[in-house]
Amino acid sequence: xxxxxxxxxxxxxxxxxxxxxxxxxxxxxxxxxxxxxxxxxxxxxxxxxxxxxxxxxxxxxxxxxxxxxxxxxxxxxxxxxxxxxxxxxxxxxxxxxxxxxxxxxxxxxxxxxxxxxxxxxxxxxxxxxxxxxxxxxxxxxxxxxxxxxxxxxxxxxxxxxxxxxxxxxxxxxxxxxxxxxxxxxxxxxxxxxxxxxxxxxxxxxxxxxxxxxxxxxxxxxxxxxxxxxxxxxxxxxxxxxxxxxxxxxxxxxxxxxxxxxxxxxxxxxxxxxxxxxxxxxxxxxxxxxxxxxxxxxxxxxxxxxxxxxxxxxxxxxxxxxxxxxxxxxxxxxxxxxxxxxxxxxxxxxxxxxxxxxxxxxxxxxxxxxxxxxxxxxxxxxxxxxxxxxxxxxxxxxxxxxxxxxxxxxxxxxxxx
Amino acid sequence: xxxxxxxxxxxxxxxxxxxxxxxxxxxxxxxxxxxxxxxxxxxxxxxxxxxxxxxxxxxxxxxxxxxxxxxxxxxxxxxxxxxxxxxxxxxxxxxxxxxxxxxxxxxxxxxxxxxxxxxxxxxxxxxxxxxxxxxxxxxxxxxxxxxxxxxxxxxxxxxxxxxxxxxxxxxxxxxxxxxxxxxxxxxxxxxxxxxxxxxxxxxxxxxxxxxxxxxxxxxxxxxxxxxxxxxxxxxxxxxxxxxxxxxxxxxxxxxxxxxxxxxxxxxxxxxxxxxxxxxxxxxxxxxxxxxxxxxxxxxxxxxxxxxxxxxxxxxxxxxxxxxxxxxxxxxxxxxxxxxxxxxxxxxxxxxxxxxxxxxxxxxxxxxxxxxxxxxxxxxxxxxxxxxxxxxxxxxxxxxxxxxxxxxxxxxxxxxxxxxxxxxxxx
Numbered sequence: 001x002x003x004x005x006x007x008x009x010x011x012x013x014x015x016x017x018x019x020x021x022x023x024x025x026x027x028x029x030x031x032x033x034x035x036x037x038x039x040x041x042x043x044x045x046x047x048x049x050x051x052x053x054x055x056x057x058x059x060x061x062x063x064x065x066x067x068x069x070x071x072x073x074x075x076x077x078x079x080x081x082x083x084x085x086x087x088x089x090x091x092x093x094x095x096x097x098x099x100x101x102x103x104x105x106x107x108x109x110x111x112x113x114x115x116x117x118x119x120x121x122x123x124x125x126x127x128x129x130x131x132x133x134x135x136x137x138x139x140x141x142x143x144x145x146x147x148x149x150x151x152x153x154x155x156x157x158x159x160x161x162x163x164x165x166x167x168x169x170x171x172x173x174x175x176x177x178x179x180x181x182x183x184x185x186x187x188x189x190x191x192x193x194x195x196x197x198x199x200x201x202x203x204x205x206x207x208x209x210x211x212x213x214x215x216x217x218x219x220x221x222x223x224x225x226x227x228x229x230x231x232x233x234x235x236x237x238x239x240x241x242x243x244x245x246x247x248x249x250x251x252x253x254x255x256x257x258x259x260x261x262x263x264x265x266x267x268x269x270x271x272x273x274x275x276x277x278x279x280x281x282x283x284x285x286x287x288x289x290x291x292x293x294x295x296x297x298x299x300x301x302x303x304x305x306x307x308x309x310x311x312x313x314x315x316x317x318x319x320x321x322x323x324x325x326x327x328x329x330x331x332x333x334x335x336x337x338x339x340x341x342x343x344x345x346x347x348x349x350x351x352x353x354x355x356x357x358x359x360x361x362x363x364x365x366x367x368x369x370x371x372x373x374x375x376x377x378x379x380x381x382x383x384x385x386x387x388x389x390x391x392x393x394x395x396x397x398x399x400x401x402x403x404x405x406x407x408x409x410x411x412x413x414x415x416x
Numbered sequence: 417x418x419x420x421x422x423x424x425x426x427x428x429x430x431x432x433x434x435x436x437x438x439x440x441x442x443x444x445x446x447x448x449x450x451x452x453x454x455x456x457x458x459x460x461x462x463x464x465x466x467x468x469x470x471x472x473x474x475x476x477x478x479x480x481x482x483x484x485x486x487x488x489x490x491x492x493x494x495x496x497x498x499x500x501x502x503x504x505x506x507x508x509x510x511x512x513x514x515x516x517x518x519x520x521x522x523x524x525x526x527x528x529x530x531x532x533x534x535x536x537x538x539x540x541x542x543x544x545x546x547x548x549x550x551x552x553x554x555x556x557x558x559x560x561x562x563x564x565x566x567x568x569x570x571x572x573x574x575x576x577x578x579x580x581x582x583x584x585x586x587x588x589x590x591x592x593x594x595x596x597x598x599x600x601x602x603x604x605x606x607x608x609x610x611x612x613x614x615x616x617x618x619x620x621x622x623x624x625x626x627x628x629x630x631x632x633x634x635x636x637x638x639x640x641x642x643x644x645x646x647x648x649x650x651x652x653x654x655x656x657x658x659x660x661x662x663x664x665x666x667x668x669x670x671x672x673x674x675x676x677x678x679x680x681x682x683x684x685x686x687x688x689x690x691x692x693x694x695x696x697x698x699x700x701x702x703x704x705x706x707x708x709x710x711x712x713x714x715x716x717x718x719x720x721x722x723x724x725x726x727x728x729x730x731x732x733x734x735x736x737x738x739x740x741x742x743x744x745x746x747x748x749x750x751x752x753x754x755x756x757x758x759x760x761x762x763x764x765x766x767x768x769x770x771x772x773x774x775x776x777x778x779x780x781x782x783x784x785x786x787x788x789x790x791x792x793x794x795x796x797x798x799x800x801x802x803x804x805x806x807x808x809x810x811x812x813x814x815x816x817x818x819x820x821x822x823x824x825x826x827x828x829x830x831x832x833x834x835x836x837x838x839x840x841x842x
Binding site for chain 2 (some may be wrong): 002003004005016017021029048049051052057059062063092099127128130131132133134138139140141142143144145146147148149150151152153154155156158159160161162163164165166167170171174175176177178179181182183184185186188189190192195196197198199201202203204205206208209210211212213214215216217220221224225226236237238240241242243244246247249250252254261264265267268269271285288321329334335336337338339340341342343344347348349350352353355356365368369370372374375378379412
């Protein structure tokens, strides 16, 4: 069966996380991704946070699978020739250089369009073009802070807090992949390429849409009834941090389970959904609350929500997170265990579905990686190991029509 | 100029957040998104967390712009017929019902394929196949099961959820990615397929580096985590790292002038190795550039608390914006913690179309987050969300080709509900 992106050739000028997450996904969907790297060192993550000396770091191997690596010195004239050829034969160029770097290399958008009018040039930026911070270099947590996530994450009496989820990096890569595929779809009809750009700040803001909603609600009514600050605390004129509260108007919290004193992840998330009130009372053995007007509406519960959570916590004290979830599920009460990375890495369902995949690597042996989170009925995503630096240089050059002799010359000129 | 997804018609059976985020984005790319809603109430978020009585809530209006709304009772026999016609007329059906709901409505994948072999069926689920497959999943449940909560927050505190909607909006984006991929493939194959994004998987996809750290941990301590420098031993699962930065360059959130009263008077500060000397210059610790205990990244690891306390003494003497201006001159990576209020006031974000103000006939104007993905040839203005059933007649006539008589017949059956435009009349 052919893969969705079979026949699509991508020049991958990206490094570290945001860009590589994007091109890796496109490679899984069948695109031929040629990762262009600096001779000698390559992507800086090949040796960042190494766990095995002399083998590519997991940072690299988990973001660059299914790609081919070409080492190319784009400062040499021969290197520029190779890149020109590549541009003529490819469909997409993806980059996450600093602003203006591609231009300085001599490959402006106008020049690229001349070489290949169908070319899609996709870029990750820190801030959008035209933003007053557009020249800043942006890292994951800087994006989280500039995109409103940090200001709205954490406890109200604590500092702004960053999320472990890569809202700035991987998430921006996913946004860029959507843009590339959309542009490819358009190119199918028009034959024309276009520029696609996604900024890290924008991608974070795009996931904080409901906090922008809350800012406008706060401006209008002065309080946010689903936040733990209501009804006892005070609201300022800025969306506050809501701790572990549920966002959608159903009170929820992270609650301790058996073993929390020693296990930092012995917790479940518990949601007091309006229509599940009676089952919750039954599960807790507090049937008298079912019809008690002091408890039986969301409004009545609002000012004692933390007392109720404390009672649920007392009920949880002799149950592990998994036992608790198994009991509560029977009552159709929305809840979930807080899963650790260790538990996720060993989860048989995630292995089965291909979300967690074990891959072979020439130097480091087997490693785990997160596979495609998007499942297709007509495609089984196959994940191969990441390439060694320059592993496919000769192969890619031969594909471009270089003879063995010419390839020798490129090596001699240190262009590759 | 033609829009990227012009000619693509989407049957939008989604509600609340994950699905609507997905279809809204596709609408911005030029797709014709037809939102099918229950007569009477429609998407539950129209009435959730309302700030203006009797007007669609911001929850709804910010996730359903550029769409058309048709009210349809799919339990009604006429309604089922209309739905079948819509399935024939559309390229993609997007849904985030509970597992099995579409089957129970009589629209199994086999039947959908029989009606329209080119149809792409895109679904948001909580979990992929496995023991939790049938569980309903909400934002924070996804964050807890996707590994984000266990690795977010402080070492000595609770697992923590993030305000960013990685479970809902995040999964919607993953689904959009799947849909455009399947649309692209259909050009070659002529066939549709099923596309699925699970919320747990989508969260995990953003926690890739924590899966990396889990495997590194099995080979030794995580040296870039603050607890390593503090001599706190690691357990066997990736711990919470507070506000540490992940990539090996130590970073923290530090207080700025006014932090006592302003919960957002903070700056993110990264002690990037190449600019260490400049950092020492700014804060006036000149000896730290030579002292072996401070001059190298490895030497600094056991002193990070002391170093950041010293830097914080400097940041606390400046507002976050003053500090940022000074640090930028030295190329020291940093970022102010922007509150939602500050983001809303940022003119640049309006200039780039990331923030947009839209007019709404019932609630007046409101702000929304526009398209974060900028395509040079895809200029789609963000339009307001539709009123409930606003386009029912238009869709029946223009999309399905019904004449006035047929529309009257469908209406009489009750399949469109009784007062589809009730809200507009208020």
